[in-house]
Amino acid sequence: MKVAVCAIVGRPSSGKSTLLNTLCGRKVAITSPVPQTTRNRIRGIVTEERGQIVFIDTPGYHHSEKKFNLFLKEQVIEALKEVDEILYLVDSTRSVGEEEHELIELVKQAGKPVVIALNKIDIPEHHAEGMVPLLKAHFPSAPIVKISAYTGEGLEELKARLFEAAEEGPQLYPEEFYTDQEPRFRIAEIIREKAIHQTREELPHALYVEVLDVEERPDETLWARALICVERESQKGIIIGKGGEKIKTIRLQSEKELSGIFERPVRLDLRVKVVPKWRRNEGLLRRLLT
Numbered sequence: 001m002k003v004a005v006c007a008i009v010g011r012p013s014s015g016k017s018t019l020l021n022t023l024c025g026r027k028v029a030i031t032s033p034v035p036q037t038t039r040n041r042i043r044g045i046v047t048e049e050r051g052q053i054v055f056i057d058t059p060g061y062h063h064s065e066k067k068f069n070l071f072l073k074e075q076v077i078e079a080l081k082e083v084d085e086i087l088y089l090v091d092s093t094r095s096v097g098e099e100e101h102e103l104i105e106l107v108k109q110a111g112k113p114v115v116i117a118l119n120k121i122d123i124p125e126h127h128a129e130g131m132v133p134l135l136k137a138h139f140p141s142a143p144i145v146k147i148s149a150y151t152g153e154g155l156e157e158l159k160a161r162l163f164e165a166a167e168e169g170p171q172l173y174p175e176e177f178y179t180d181q182e183p184r185f186r187i188a189e190i191i192r193e194k195a196i197h198q199t200r201e202e203l204p205h206a207l208y209v210e211v212l213d214v215e216e217r218p219d220e221t222l223w224a225r226a227l228i229c230v231e232r233e234s235q236k237g238i239i240i241g242k243g244g245e246k247i248k249t250i251r252l253q254s255e256k257e258l259s260g261i262f263e264r265p266v267r268l269d270l271r272v273k274v275v276p277k278w279r280r281n282e283g284l285l286r287r288l289l290t
């Protein structure tokens, strides 16, 4: 069968997480309209008769020099070293800027087979056609497919191109697997997604989630204790909300979604903790990012 480990690379908000979820048919990576939601390399797995593709969802690529963003950039570079092929995702509704050019160079340097997907063609203002000559000039042998990660348009063709670029090999994961994320990590990601959605305006990136304990109770309930960590005391109040309303919503939404994922009741004990300047803490960033 055809087997490949494939990195999805693209600018922030190009739709990498959305694409991964649509391709895998399930929710494996959290999505959000706020850029830079993805901080970890999450794998989604597509298994079909013709083969298996293991996707690595890389963080959005930034060319800013801030320490936080440098870490994200390192993640992209590291991810590309390990893979067999690259799915380069381009947002066809945005103009090609400096950042896209940097990314083109990065993908070229990797020297791996590349499949290019021009995303968001469901949006009428897209200019996918206009982008083709530039991409062809940089990647003469790469197939270019126009897609909508959102509606699923073009994804069959995209998968066909990815399988074509893959080599013959043994299956890497059993076919019932669609992600190799640890439960602890999945729990943290779902809580983080709900917390971001609830506090989008006030603190899009100022939080992370740490799962302290996960326990299977005798009645088969999965119980987890987690901390939502913020940078400042004022942000703690935002997460908790008036009379605890917000954190309750975050908990209920997370429990509901996690119960579906783990196919059993999930109960969460959520607390908020202030961890000053966590984004400048190198040890913590390493732990969160790797």
Ligand SMILES: Nc1nc2c(ncn2[C@@H]2O[C@H](COP(=O)(O)OP(=O)(O)OP(=O)(O)O)[C@@H](O)[C@H]2O)c(=O)[nH]1
Pocket: 010, 011, 012, 013, 014, 015, 016, 017, 018, 019, 030, 031, 032, 033, 034, 035, 036, 037, 038, 058, 059, 060, 061, 119, 120, 121, 122, 123, 147, 148, 149, 150, 151
């Ligand atoms: N209309 C439309 N919207 C899309 C499509 N793909 C993604 N989006 C939207 O674009 C936004 C960003 O999508 P994500 O999948 O979170 O993007 P990402 O590339 O993973 O972002 P980072 O985590 O910042 O790297 C979300 O609001 C998506 O719903 C698409 O094909 N069509």
